[in-house]
Amino acid sequence: MAQQIKCSVSECQYNSDMVCDAPMIQVDRNGVSKASHSPQTKCETFKPRS
Ligand code: SF4
Structure with missing residues (x-):
């Protein structure tokens, strides 16, 4: 699924x-060595619309 x-x-x-x-x-x-809540994570696949 x-x-x-x-x-x-x-x-x-x-x-x-x-x-x-995105396929993946x-x-x-x-910017942290160990995340403990979601603001300490980020989507690297983000691309601005052109
Ligand atoms: S920021 Fe873009 S690539 Fe990242 S989850 Fe959202 S739509 Fe997908």
Whole structure:
């Protein structure tokens, strides 16, 4: 079954009606060595709409 990723970052070119259309995304820690809550993570696949 296909997974769906809900995402509200509508300015990303992969975003379609608040769902991510990228075939795969990469999420990394956001400047910390050990994340303990979601703001310490970020989507590296984000691309601004041109
Ligand atoms: S690539 Fe990341 S930021 Fe862009 S729509 Fe997908 S989850 Fe959201």
